[in-house]
Amino acid sequence: MIHFKNVSLAYPDGTVALKDINLHIEDGEFVFLVGHSGAGKTSLTKLLLCEERLSAGSLQVNGYRLEKIRSRKIPYLRRTMDVVFQDFKLFDKMTVYENVAFAMRVIGEKSATIRKRVPFFLNVVGLTDKADSFPDHLSGGEQQRVAFARALVNNPSLIVADEPTGNIDNNLRDDIMDLLLRINKLGKTVIVVTHDEDLLRRYRKRTVEIRAGEIVSDRMGWEPSENGGDRV
Amino acid sequence: MRWFRSFVYNLKQGCKGIFRNSIMSTASVLVLLSCMIIVGTFYLVIANIEENFSRVDNLNVIEVRIPATYSDGQIEEIGNALSEIYKELTVLEGEPVFVSKEEHLRRFKEQYKDQEWSSFFDETLNPLRHSYELTFSSDADISEAAKIIPRIEAIKLSDGNLAVQSSDISSSIKLYENVAGIKKTLMAVGLWLMGILLIISLFVIMNTIKLGVFARRNEVMFMRYCGATKAFIRTPFLVEGVIIGLFSAALALGAEFLLYRYVLSGVVSSMTTAVSGSGIILSPYAEHLPLLGAVFCAIGLFAGLISGSISLKKYLKV
Ligand SMILES: Nc1ncnc2c1ncn2[C@@H]1O[C@H](COP(=O)(O)OP(=O)(O)OP(=O)(O)O)[C@@H](O)[C@H]1O
Ligand SMILES: [Mg+2]
Numbered sequence: 001m002i003h004f005k006n007v008s009l010a011y012p013d014g015t016v017a018l019k020d021i022n023l024h025i026e027d028g029e030f031v032f033l034v035g036h037s038g039a040g041k042t043s044l045t046k047l048l049l050c051e052e053r054l055s056a057g058s059l060q061v062n063g064y065r066l067e068k069i070r071s072r073k074i075p076y077l078r079r080t081m082d083v084v085f086q087d088f089k090l091f092d093k094m095t096v097y098e099n100v101a102f103a104m105r106v107i108g109e110k111s112a113t114i115r116k117r118v119p120f121f122l123n124v125v126g127l128t129d130k131a132d133s134f135p136d137h138l139s140g141g142e143q144q145r146v147a148f149a150r151a152l153v154n155n156p157s158l159i160v161a162d163e164p165t166g167n168i169d170n171n172l173r174d175d176i177m178d179l180l181l182r183i184n185k186l187g188k189t190v191i192v193v194t195h196d197e198d199l200l201r202r203y204r205k206r207t208v209e210i211r212a213g214e215i216v217s218d219r220m221g222w223e224p225s226e227n228g229g230d231r232v
Numbered sequence: 233m234r235w236f237r238s239f240v241y242n243l244k245q246g247c248k249g250i251f252r253n254s255i256m257s258t259a260s261v262l263v264l265l266s267c268m269i270i271v272g273t274f275y276l277v278i279a280n281i282e283e284n285f286s287r288v289d290n291l292n293v294i295e296v297r298i299p300a301t302y303s304d305g306q307i308e309e310i311g312n313a314l315s316e317i318y319k320e321l322t323v324l325e326g327e328p329v330f331v332s333k334e335e336h337l338r339r340f341k342e343q344y345k346d347q348e349w350s351s352f353f354d355e356t357l358n359p360l361r362h363s364y365e366l367t368f369s370s371d372a373d374i375s376e377a378a379k380i381i382p383r384i385e386a387i388k389l390s391d392g393n394l395a396v397q398s399s400d401i402s403s404s405i406k407l408y409e410n411v412a413g414i415k416k417t418l419m420a421v422g423l424w425l426m427g428i429l430l431i432i433s434l435f436v437i438m439n440t441i442k443l444g445v446f447a448r449r450n451e452v453m454f455m456r457y458c459g460a461t462k463a464f465i466r467t468p469f470l471v472e473g474v475i476i477g478l479f480s481a482a483l484a485l486g487a488e489f490l491l492y493r494y495v496l497s498g499v500v501s502s503m504t505t506a507v508s509g510s511g512i513i514l515s516p517y518a519e520h521l522p523l524l525g526a527v528f529c530a531i532g533l534f535a536g537l538i539s540g541s542i543s544l545k546k547y548l549k550v
Contacts, residue, residue: 049457072462079459089450106460108238154458 001027002048002158002189007057009043009213017043019213021057025191027157030184032200032222033193035210041193044210045083045160050074062157079107082151084144086163086193090135096122096146097131103150121149125179141172148179158189165196177203197222238464246471249444256440261480263436264535267429268484268528269491274422275527276492276520278415280500284512285411286370292377294366294403296328296384296396307362310395313387314364321380323372328364336360374408381405430535437476437539441469445547452548462550469548473540477532484528485521492517 002025009018017040025031035041046052048061050069059066062080069077090099097118104114122128125145135143144164151159161180165173177199184190194200200207200222209217250257285291296314298307307330314328337358344350353359366384368377381403387395445452455465492514500512 051457075456075459075461077459078457083457089454091451091454103454103458105241106455106458106464108234108464 001025001060001062003058003060005058007047007059008055009040009047009052010055011052017213018047018210021215023208023215023218025189027189028184028187030181030190030205031192032203032205032207033191033210034195034200034207034222036195039210040213041210042086042162043213045085045162045191045193048081048158048160049083050077075107079154080156081158081160082154082156083160084147084151084162084164088144088147090143090146090150092135095132095134096127096138099135099146100149100153103153107154109154117153118149121153124152124182125149139172141169141175144172144176145179148176148183152183156188158191159183160191160193162193163195164192165194165199173199238467242467242471243475245468246475249441249448249468249472250475252447253440253443256436256443257476260433260437260440260476261483263429263433264477264480264532265484265487267426267433267535268480268531269487270422270425270429271527271531272484272488272524273491273496274418274425275524276488276496278418278422279520280512280514281411281415281418283515287513291404291408292325292368292370292372294368294380294384294401294405296364296366297400297402298362298364299396299400300361306389306395309389310387311364313395314366314384317380317383318366321376321383323368323376323380325367325369328366331363331365333358333360333362336363374405374412378405378409430531433535434539434542437473437535438543440476441473441540441543442547444469444472445543452550456550465550466544466548469544470537470540473536474533475536477534477536478529479532481525481528481532485525488524489517 002023004021004023007018007021008016010016021044033041033044043052047054047059047066050066054067057067061077064073064077064080066077090096091102094102100118100121101114104117109117119128119131122131125148127142127145127149130138130142130146135146138146148159148161159180164176164180173196180190180192181203204221206218206220207222208215296310298310302310311328311330318324318327334355337353337355337360340360341350341353366380368380381398381401384396384401385394385398389395452465497514500514503512
């Protein structure tokens with residue numbers, strides 16, 4: 001569960017990226033987060049990860065109170081979620097299999113568990129036969145799917161995808177959306193950050209719009225709004 | 233098993249880090265190595281000076297020669313005065329010992345018995361004088377022992393005249409002081425060089441680790457977002473520093489051995505022939521190995537851990 005209450009975020013240089021955010025997302029929801037470039041979408045994601053600390057308000061994520069979390073606890077918060085950033089990078093010296101396994105190794109999983117789970121999630125994203133390929137031999141869409149396998153493998157309850165359809169063509173877009181919906185069906189909360197209006201029209205889901213750091217609309221489906229749109 | 237797994241992991245990552253940036257790693261090892269060799273060489277030189285010096289006999293004896301014109305009564309007066317000094321100063325090991333001029337002659341003839349001219353001297357032709365010998369403990373602080381001399385010089389006979397002159401007193405205190413001075417100078421120079429090189433090695437290792445952090449920036453970022461703990465992310469970098477330190481220590485022990493065996497012993501043997509019969513003996517390297525090993529490892533660990541931590545604090549956000 002994610003609960004923002006009057007949350008603001010100001011960067012050290014004074015830029016106010018988020019202002020007075022109130023937002024509640026239940027476990028298992030599927031939410032689009034939309035907004036123009038610079039609106040504050042990535043900033044909101046970084047708050048969830050506790051990469052940035054909120055400047056005001058209170059924020060609860062998967063049972064952790066982020067306004068007062070100890071830095072020692074942050075790694076454990078991060079294990080409950082996984083973010084695929086818009087500029088995600090696979091490790092080009094590791095095979096697809098190793099890329100996925102690496103995510104488990106860094107939190108100290110046993111080799112036996114790794115051997116069981118990695119093939120399972122490569123299968124979920126449909127890349128079983130690419131396990132031994134290196135990332136630069138994969139298409140953009142396939143790379144994206146590896147990134148999702150890597151995000152899923154530690155069994156997080158929340159997946160955040162920042163512009164998952166940003167740099168791939170239209171056919172692949174549906175594949176990725178398909179994958180995200182399947183992940184959602186597994187019972188995981190999915191937040192998709194995008195400014196792809198086509199996508200929003202095609203998949204009618206709860207859509208939260210941010211503009212200049214403020215939530216300007218939160219409703220089912222998407223209608224482009226001029227001059228702000230109404231608050232829900 | 234868990235600790236063993238993470239031990240192996242960290243060791244592997246640390247080694248990988250070293251080879252990833254082999255030029256900087258080599259530079260780190262070289263600077264650290266020269267620092268250790270400086271420390272080791274100065275230590276070995278000082279230790280050998282000390283040992284050879286302590287091997288020489290009678291360095292801690294002060295001899296007070298009695299002017300030939302003195303009567304037996306006056307000689308006894310001097311003896312009593314010296315006895316007083318012994319009772320006051322704790323550095324003295326025992327009562328003054330009277331050595332007659334006959335005894336001195338016997339010792340003299342014994343020492344030069346191979347020389348033809350020694351038979352020329354006998355009881356009727358004895359240029360030597362009676363004396364008192366005062367012995368201070370050989371491990372005494374030399375500045376304490378030096379205080380004996382002015383006390384002896386101040387002894388007055390009952391007629392009010394000073395009993396002996398400074399030329400009548402013979403001791404090795406000056407030699408002691410000179411050797412102590414040399415040791416002190418060597419120690420100071422050695423420590424300065426060590427300090428400078430240690431600081432340089434700290435900077436070089438810091439840079440090595442910094443470059444490692446930059447090279448692995450993406451990996452580190454990913455690990456953090458996956459929820460890897462601070463220790464998990466940082467330890468491989470620290471291990472990298474420690475390996476550099478310990479590897480340098482091992483190399484330094486070897487290099488120091490070669491230096492000791494071939495260079496220092498060569499210098500000593502040429503000195504021994506120049507100052508004939510001075511007989512400087514180098515102690516075996518193995519005798520110094522434990523201490524040198526411990527010191528080198530300590531320097532290596534210190535440099536590796538300190539520069540690693542500083543570098544991580546500065547460049548690695550966890
Ligand atoms: N580290 C930072 N320091 C200062 N200002 C920042 C920092 N990161 C982002 N900002 C500013 O905060 C605002 C929100 O940025 P953010 O990256 O969240 O936008 P976004 O909605 O993700 O945009 P995009 O769609 O281009 O990714 C922008 O004005 C940006 O310039
Ligand atoms: Mg962004």
